[in-house]
Amino acid sequence: MTLPQARGFVSAMANAGTKNRPLSPHLQIWKWGPHMFVSILHRVTGDGMAFAGLAVLLWWLGALAGGPASYATFTWAMTTPIGYLVLVGISWAFFSHMASGIRHFFLDVGAGFELQANRLWSILCPVLGVVLTVAFWALLLLR
Amino acid sequence: MGNGTSIGRVRGLGSAKGGVHHWLLQRFTAIGNLLSVLFLIVSLVLLPDYSYGTMVEWIARPVPAVAMILLVVTTFWHARLGLQVLVEDYLHDHANKFAAIAALNLAACGGIAFGVFCIVRIALGAHA
Numbered sequence: 001m002t003l004p005q006a007r008g009f010v011s012a013m014a015n016a017g018t019k020n021r022p023l024s025p026h027l028q029i030w031k032w033g034p035h036m037f038v039s040i041l042h043r044v045t046g047d048g049m050a051f052a053g054l055a056v057l058l059w060w061l062g063a064l065a066g067g068p069a070s071y072a073t074f075t076w077a078m079t080t081p082i083g084y085l086v087l088v089g090i091s092w093a094f095f096s097h098m099a100s101g102i103r104h105f106f107l108d109v110g111a112g113f114e115l116q117a118n119r120l121w122s123i124l125c126p127v128l129g130v131v132l133t134v135a136f137w138a139l140l141l142l143r
Numbered sequence: 144m145g146n147g148t149s150i151g152r153v154r155g156l157g158s159a160k161g162g163v164h165h166w167l168l169q170r171f172t173a174i175g176n177l178l179s180v181l182f183l184i185v186s187l188v189l190l191p192d193y194s195y196g197t198m199v200e201w202i203a204r205p206v207p208a209v210a211m212i213l214l215v216v217t218t219f220w221h222a223r224l225g226l227q228v229l230v231e232d233y234l235h236d237h238a239n240k241f242a243a244i245a246a247l248n249l250a251a252c253g254g255i256a257f258g259v260f261c262i263v264r265i266a267l268g269a270h271a
Contacts, residue, residue, distance in 0.1 A: 047229055050222035057218070058258055061211070064198055065261035071195045094180060101173055108170070139188045 034122035041126055042100040045093040053090045091136055096129030169224045175217030182210045199265055208266040215258035223251035 030036065056078075063074035077083050103125050106112045112121055186207065190197060201207055226247050234240045 043229070046222075046225050050226050054218060054222055054254060057215070058254060058261075061215075061258050061261040064195075064202060065264045068195045071198070075193070098177065098180075101177075105170070105173075136184065136188070143188075 033119070035118055038100050038103070038122040038125050041096060042104070045097040045100075045129075049090060049093045049097065052086060053093065056086065056090060088133070088137065092129060092133040095132035095136070096126060099125040099128040099132070165224060165227070169221065172217050172221035172224065175213065176221050179210055179214035179217055183214060202262065203266045203268070205266075208262055211262050212259050215262070216255055219251050219255045219258070223247060 059074055063070045078087060103112070103121050106121075112118055186201065187193075190201060202211060227244060230240060230243045230247065234243055
């Protein structure tokens with residue numbers, strides 16, 4: 001082997017495995033299933049609450065600590081149509097995230113991976129989130 | 144990361160070594176969230192009204208005050224861990240990722256400090 005040949009060989013070895021490797025298939029090639037939806041919903045509701053939910057929580061605590069005038073501003077904002085939309089949205093995000101989060105606890109111990117069981121709970125978790133949200137607001141508004 | 148030897152090309156690309164710790168803390172704080180937020184939800188359902196006087200009288204009591212302090216700590220911690228995963232999944236540039244994680248840590252610590260301070264202020268009667 002000549003020196004240029006040897007250099008080419010070493011270079012090829014260094015790049016081995018970095019070109020034309022098979023890529024992991026991405027979202028668009030999969031047939032959609034409820035397990036994919038519940039996974040994405042878990043992330044969206046969680047990260048949504050991290051911004052909107054915690055902001056409202058701090059506003060509520062800050063308004064209470066600030067005195068009656070600041071609390072009046074908070075309650076005015078939260079009882080506007082947009083305010084109710086935000087509060088209902090946060091409560092829905094919480095109950096949905098709670099349902100899919102408890103599903104994660106079962107998956108963590110290795111349960112619920114059978115196709116039928118996985119499909120069933122992937123459908124039930126978002127449904128449970130909506131049902132609990134309706135029940136919560138019914139309790140608040142109808143008492 | 145060099146492009147010479149095999150070891151040079153893969154160095155720094157392996158696991159971060161803290162993954163299990165992050166994963167476990169996400170679960171521990173999830174349990175904390177479950178308990179503390181359900182405490183808040185049940186309390187809101189049981190409270191007679193949401194006037195200033197009623198809310199302050201409720202949150203100033205020892206058990207609700209401590210529960211709300213724990214709620215602020217556990218939810219912000221959990222959110223910080225969750226948003227870190229979001230940053231790591233969608234920000235691929237090292238500098239942007241570092242800046243986002245740094246901002247996230249500041250926001251989470253600031254949120255916890257503000258929330259806990261507000262509750263302590265109400266509970267110790269310094270409000271209004």
